[in-house]
Amino acid sequence: xxxxxxxxxxxxxxxxxxxxxxxxxxxxxxxxxxxxxxxxxxxxxxxxxxxxxxxxxxxxxxxxxxxxxxxxxxxxxxxxxxxxxxxxxxxxxxxxxxxxxxxxxxxxxxxxxxxxxxxxxxxxxxxxxxxxxxxxxxxxxxxxxxxxxxxxxxxxxxxxxxxxxxxxxxxxxxxxxxxxxxxxxxxxxxxxxxxxxxxxxxxxxxxxxxxxxxxxxxxxxxxxxxxxxxxxxxxxxxxxxxxxxxxxxxxxxxxxxxxxxxxxxxxxxxxxxxxxxxxxxxxxxxxxxxxxxxxxxxxxxxxxxxxxxxxxxxxxxxxxxxxxxxxxxxxxxxxxxxxxxxxxxxxxxxxxxxxxxxxxxxxxxxxxxxxxxxxxxxxxxxxxxxxxxxxxxxxxxxxxxxxxxxxxxxxxxxxxxxxxxxxxxxxxxxxxxxxxxxxxxxxxxxxxxxxxxxxxxxxxxxxxxxxxxx
Numbered sequence: 465x466x467x468x469x470x471x472x473x474x475x476x477x478x479x480x481x482x483x484x485x486x487x488x489x490x491x492x493x494x495x496x497x498x499x500x501x502x503x504x505x506x507x508x509x510x511x512x513x514x515x516x517x518x519x520x521x522x523x524x525x526x527x528x529x530x531x532x533x534x535x536x537x538x539x540x541x542x543x544x545x546x547x548x549x550x551x552x553x554x555x556x557x558x559x560x561x562x563x564x565x566x567x568x569x570x571x572x573x574x575x576x577x578x579x580x581x582x583x584x585x586x587x588x589x590x591x592x593x594x595x596x597x598x599x600x601x602x603x604x605x606x607x608x609x610x611x612x613x614x615x616x617x618x619x620x621x622x623x624x625x626x627x628x629x630x631x632x633x634x635x636x637x638x639x640x641x642x643x644x645x646x647x648x649x650x651x652x653x654x655x656x657x658x659x660x661x662x663x664x665x666x667x668x669x670x671x672x673x674x675x676x677x678x679x680x681x682x683x684x685x686x687x688x689x690x691x692x693x694x695x696x697x698x699x700x701x702x703x704x705x706x707x708x709x710x711x712x713x714x715x716x717x718x719x720x721x722x723x724x725x726x727x728x729x730x731x732x733x734x735x736x737x738x739x740x741x742x743x744x745x746x747x748x749x750x751x752x753x754x755x756x757x758x759x760x761x762x763x764x765x766x767x768x769x770x771x772x773x774x775x776x777x778x779x780x781x782x783x784x785x786x787x788x789x790x791x792x793x794x795x796x797x798x799x800x801x802x803x804x805x806x807x808x809x810x811x812x813x814x815x816x817x818x819x820x821x822x823x824x825x826x827x828x829x830x831x832x833x834x835x836x837x838x839x840x841x842x843x844x845x846x847x848x849x850x851x852x853x854x855x856x857x858x859x860x861x862x863x864x865x866x867x868x869x870x871x872x873x874x875x876x877x878x879x880x881x882x883x884x885x886x887x888x889x890x891x892x893x894x895x896x897x898x899x900x901x902x903x904x905x906x907x908x909x910x911x912x913x914x915x916x917x918x919x920x921x922x923x924x925x926x927x928x929x930x931x932x933x934x
């Protein structure tokens with residue numbers, strides 16, 4: 465039995481591995497683009513399968529493809545959706561900018577599998593990849609639809625649940641640490657007191673707002689290009705095709721997808737993807753800030769801040785026994801850096817919409833889906849392997865806040881900024897406490913106790929107006 469079979473396309477004959485479901489155009493792309501070894505991710509292939517399933521169903525209903533072929537296409541598309549044919553999508557991410565090679569890869573795989581379902585040989589073209597599987601479609605509307613659809617599925621199934629988990633974990637810690645007094649910091653320098661709970665509450669709100677931004681981006685991703693065919697005019701697509709096919713996709717996935725308001729925008733630009741990437745970048749920035757704060761607060765344990773204790777997960781050094789590092793925050797910061805880099809690539813890709821088509825779609829798909837997946841994994845890890853196990857060193861926090869000079873700020877309403885600055889400077893130079901210096905300036909101990917109530921300082925307002933002298 466031959467190791468290869470011969471398939472034809474418009475450019476001639478091509479030798480294709482005998483056991484492959486793909487055809488001539490896929491094989492040409494495999495040979496032409498040996499760039500990175502990276503393939504489209506599972507979620508994108510699933511989205512392609514859903515689009516081809518919806519197209520076959522609609523083409524059957526509109527009598528554009530006969531029932532026998534349409535049912536075979538639907539069955540083959542179901543296998544693509546389920547991941548049974550993932551090894552049949554071998555084309556590199558870095559390929560023709562429209563993603564035509566990958567659309568034809570899907571068409572050929574589904575056509576050849578449909579041939580088998582009908583009892584025909586692979587390559588017979590009893591089911592034709594263009595005439596039947598790709599009926600009413602173009603790569604130029606299928607690929608952008610697949611990008612939006614796969615991103616929406618990954619956001620809904622992975623990212624938003626992970627962000628919710630992280631928000632809840634941070635909120636719980638905020639409640640747990642509500643009474644833990646600590647030094648506030650601005651410019652990395654001591655500032656007036658806050659509670660550790662207030663700090664964690666701020667982190668929770670950051671992630672909550674990041675989630676809201678991602679949900680807002682979903683509205684842009686919900687508009688899909690299917691129906692525009694080659695340049696946005698809808699040539700060779702029955703007018704009823706797109707509304708029906710998109711409705712089937714929405715019904716099957718449970719996602720709020722709808723036909724694009726303007727097909728020329730949907731195919732000539734990828735602004736929706738750029739917008740979504742911006743929302744992901746914002747989440748990455750928030751995660752970077754939070755993870756770095758946790759690293760700082762957990763630094764030490766002897767020579768650092770040591771205000772919190774992070775879960776100890778693994779040895780931290782091959783040479784220093786007993787050393788333990790903040791590995792989860794470090795993972796999160798690296799993920800954030802990658803997502804921010806991906807956003808830059810997507811921004812550049814988004815600029816390269818030339819007239820009626822963006823020709824950077826594969827790299828947009830790759831980076832957008834990677835960013836969503838990475839943020840989902842990192843957020844869940846941060847919540848479950850780090851935040852959930854954080855403990856406060858209450859004594860260390862109190863020790864630092866009591867030594868902090870900015871607590872003198874509470875005396876400003878009574879004595880003015882200049883006098884309090886003198887108290888602070890004298891305390892620093894002499895090594896005395898704020899309390900000792902303030903007493904030497906004639907402030908009564910009773911009034912000083914009231915003014916230097918650390919807990920009240922975390923609640924805002926004027927702590928103790930009109931102190932008066934001793």
